[in-house]
Amino acid sequence: MSLLQVNHLSVAIHAHPVLQDISLNVDAGEIVALTGESGSGKSMTSLAVMGLLPRGAQAKGQIMLDGTDLLAQSEAQLCGLRGRAMGMIFQEPMTALNPVQTIGDQVAETILVHEKTPRAVAQDCAAAMLARVGLPGDRFPLSRYPHELSGGQRQRVGLAMAIALRPRLLIADEPTTALDVTTQAQILGLLKELVADFGMGLLLITHDLAVVGSIADRVVVMQKGRVVEAGPTATLLAAPAHPYTRMLFAASRHRVDLPSPPLPKPLLEVRQVVRDYRVRRGMLGRAARFRAVDDVSFTLQRGERLGLVGESGCGKSTLTRAILGLEQVQGGTITLEGEPVWTGARANRGVRRKMQVVFQDPYGSFNPRHRVDRLITEPFHLLDRPPTGPDRQDAIAEALTSVGLSPADAGKFIHEFSGGQRQRIAIARALIIKPALIVFDEAVSALDVSVRAQVLDLLADLCRRYPLSYLFISHDLTVVRSITDRVMVMQAGKIVEAGATEAVFSAPQHPYTRALIAAAPRLPDIARPLIHA
Amino acid sequence: MSRHWPNRSLMIGAALVLVFISGGMVSLLWTPYAIDGVDIPNKMLMPSAAHWLGTDHLGRDILSMIMVGAQTSIAVAVLAVGIGMGVGIPLGLWAAARAGGWLDEVIMRGNDLVFAFPSLVIAILITAVFGPGAVNAIIAIGIFNIPVFARLTRGAALSLWRRDFVLAARVSGKSGLRISAEHILPNITSLLIVQGTIQFSLGILAEAGLSYVGLGAQPPIPSWGRMLAESQTLVSLAPQLALIPGLAIVLTVLGLNLMGDGLRDMLDPRIRAER
Numbered sequence: 149m150s151l152l153q154v155n156h157l158s159v160a161i162h163a164h165p166v167l168q169d170i171s172l173n174v175d176a177g178e179i180v181a182l183t184g185e186s187g188s189g190k191s192m193t194s195l196a197v198m199g200l201l202p203r204g205a206q207a208k209g210q211i212m213l214d215g216t217d218l219l220a221q222s223e224a225q226l227c228g229l230r231g232r233a234m235g236m237i238f239q240e241p242m243t244a245l246n247p248v249q250t251i252g253d254q255v256a257e258t259i260l261v262h263e264k265t266p267r268a269v270a271q272d273c274a275a276a277m278l279a280r281v282g283l284p285g286d287r288f289p290l291s292r293y294p295h296e297l298s299g300g301q302r303q304r305v306g307l308a309m310a311i312a313l314r315p316r317l318l319i320a321d322e323p324t325t326a327l328d329v330t331t332q333a334q335i336l337g338l339l340k341e342l343v344a345d346f347g348m349g350l351l352l353i354t355h356d357l358a359v360v361g362s363i364a365d366r367v368v369v370m371q372k373g374r375v376v377e378a379g380p381t382a383t384l385l386a387a388p389a390h391p392y393t394r395m396l397f398a399a400s401r402h403r404v405d406l407p408s409p410p411l412p413k414p415l416l417e418v419r420q421v422v423r424d425y426r427v428r429r430g431m432l433g434r435a436a437r438f439r440a441v442d443d444v445s446f447t448l449q450r451g452e453r454l455g456l457v458g459e460s461g462c463g464k465s466t467l468t469r470a471i472l473g474l475e476q477v478q479g480g481t482i483t484l485e486g487e488p489v490w491t492g493a494r495a496n497r498g499v500r501r502k503m504q505v506v507f508q509d510p511y512g513s514f515n516p517r518h519r520v521d522r523l524i525t526e527p528f529h530l531l532d533r534p535p536t537g538p539d540r541q542d543a544i545a546e547a548l549t550s551v552g553l554s555p556a557d558a559g560k561f562i563h564e565f566s567g568g569q570r571q572r573i574a575i576a577r578a579l580i581i582k583p584a585l586i587v588f589d590e591a592v593s594a595l596d597v598s599v600r601a602q603v604l605d606l607l608a609d610l611c612r613r614y615p616l617s618y619l620f621i622s623h624d625l626t627v628v629r630s631i632t633d634r635v636m637v638m639q640a641g642k643i644v645e646a647g648a649t650e651a652v653f654s655a656p657q658h659p660y661t662r663a664l665i666a667a668a669p670r671l672p673d674i675a676r677p678l679i680h681a
Numbered sequence: 682m683s684r685h686w687p688n689r690s691l692m693i694g695a696a697l698v699l700v701f702i703s704g705g706m707v708s709l710l711w712t713p714y715a716i717d718g719v720d721i722p723n724k725m726l727m728p729s730a731a732h733w734l735g736t737d738h739l740g741r742d743i744l745s746m747i748m749v750g751a752q753t754s755i756a757v758a759v760l761a762v763g764i765g766m767g768v769g770i771p772l773g774l775w776a777a778a779r780a781g782g783w784l785d786e787v788i789m790r791g792n793d794l795v796f797a798f799p800s801l802v803i804a805i806l807i808t809a810v811f812g813p814g815a816v817n818a819i820i821a822i823g824i825f826n827i828p829v830f831a832r833l834t835r836g837a838a839l840s841l842w843r844r845d846f847v848l849a850a851r852v853s854g855k856s857g858l859r860i861s862a863e864h865i866l867p868n869i870t871s872l873l874i875v876q877g878t879i880q881f882s883l884g885i886l887a888e889a890g891l892s893y894v895g896l897g898a899q900p901p902i903p904s905w906g907r908m909l910a911e912s913q914t915l916v917s918l919a920p921q922l923a924l925i926p927g928l929a930i931v932l933t934v935l936g937l938n939l940m941g942d943g944l945r946d947m948l949d950p951r952i953r954a955e956r
Contacts, residue, residue, distance in 0.1 A: 472852055500854050513845040517867050527853045577849065 151176045151349040152317050157209035166192050167373045174349040181352045181364035185596040189373040190353045194319045199226040232262045235310030239322040241302035245294040251305045252290020258312045277308040300331035321353045328459035333667040336363050357400045358669035369393045402601035403630045404608035409451045415617050416448040422479035423466050440466040442641035455632035456621045463641040464621050501530035504578035508590035510570035514562040521558035524577040547576040568599035586618040625668045629653050637661045691943025697936025705751035714742035716749050717901050725919045734925050746903040747929050753904045758884030760819045765826020773834025778857035792828035808896045815898040822887045826880050833876055837869040871948030875941050882937035889930050905930050
């Protein structure tokens, strides 16, 4: 019998069905991936297993863990099982840890909640568990606080808490989505080891098919609250049967056709740019300097699609803000068509009107109180004589049409649109003043794969129709590979490698680039003829 | 049942407040008796058909005095909150727009300075210099309100300044002033309205407190606080003299607080979405 067996589980929230007839099972020592796009119900399934469904939710069916029906347990009984029989780790390691407790106390706490052991024994167990997840006591004493650790280290602490009592079942909800690729590879490796060592069952929830391919024994694909396909990873990846699964694969490996760029003519020139931050320790502590961008130089040609990749904290955001004229640099120059972005102490308006930006978060990029027409015409503020009346209406209609929306959408509020549509509106806002350069700052990172593929297609299409030049900043190597002509790799404030995208990806020179590419999980190559199901 | 509660508290609160506001409004045109009508033979009467709430130690009609007193209390509180919002909100927005800079530091440390003095001490300071009176009470309570709104505005604005839509506005070359007016302020209005009702009720309490110690409205202008003070020595003889203005204060403050609660629930989209 399986360790975890979910039979015909249906969940409704306020009579609105969210999960329908879910059946799946996880054996001891097995990794089962639950995958699908946002809203598919994968997280809801894991919450149902943990008995953490939101209020107003009603579950029917059966969830058997080691012969116990979890749906029949009282809240008190479930509390006894959570942490002891089943552990869980979450996506965001910073918010999952208590910022004012030391890591030793937090791990020990999960032990003390369930077992009557002296605190000292629990602390010893915590130390052993932290060492097991790669945080040895000599380098990471128990007295550390979460903010003193990196994202990957915090996720290790979360993992130590989840497995402190050696639960039979571990549920990991997008455990590596918030992490950099190299860290992700380490955490996935660690999960795999722990499953083998402890004989745990792991239910891994992830939207990333490449992660699924690299770690899972079996895959369950969900769509709109139903299981559409399940099977051993190798079989399912080699021959996905359901159209939705095929579409997911096609979208994940989606490549776009970019038109060839025009003859090189410098557009954006960045010369020896340096940006320091003052970091003060304590109120009276001595100021130290942190160099976020260190002597960066590059040229972006007119019509060129340039990528910038690097892990979090490498300085790409700082560099972007400097290019956009939002922050002044301490050294070096940034010019667009020969004109400096900063003149004196102010950002140059004439230069600014030639640049626009698209941000990552499709929800936070818009003032929720304004309508679409007002939102996308905001850049008109940069023009000396912004269009009014019918000209303004025409500009709005053209911008919306060019991103595949209808001019009638201008009167709607932003909450009436989906994430992908919002990103289209963000692109419309950037296009409306016909800028020479658009900066895409992780612009597709928050989107589901199918939506991401559509937005990437839109970009390629816009490249064919307009003389578009852009700087595409992302941590996602697959996307950058598909959508750029040239790529730069940034590490610790410096550009360590730059070159034609295909050349850099197929023959990386710098060790860091090689590490990045090696760490990125890859979709196994499967039979080609599954184009757009 | 909890789903309907926010609206109900708003309704009850608004009704209570409306009773006192309309009492004050009506008193501008008409009161049952003249408030300076001293009528010693009829002093300290119990409530009756002629005097609904009885008379005080000088034989004045208490209902009339409560009505005119409502005028004073509400006017002082409204103007004081007005000063607090009018000065505090722009200061808070300004500080948030220059967060981390010296201007932010100057504004916020100035706020701390005002915050550090209890309102009563400020009021005594002001009245010591300018003399007691309703106008000075307004100024004193108003000054105390400034840091409340400045802090609240700055805190809420700071989190909005980090949002991408503000960054997008900056990329569009909009100035800090313009972003504050267009993007920040509309998104924190509900928060400020709710705080406004709470400060309004505190203003009424503060006015009553100042009048009680003789620093608020001066005789013959009636005020709830002074009615309480005057009835103090007679409380064993005629407890209704203290109870009635006391109840007026309690009910107005309760009404305003209920309104604040109801408004917060109504304006908070997270709570609204749950309903």
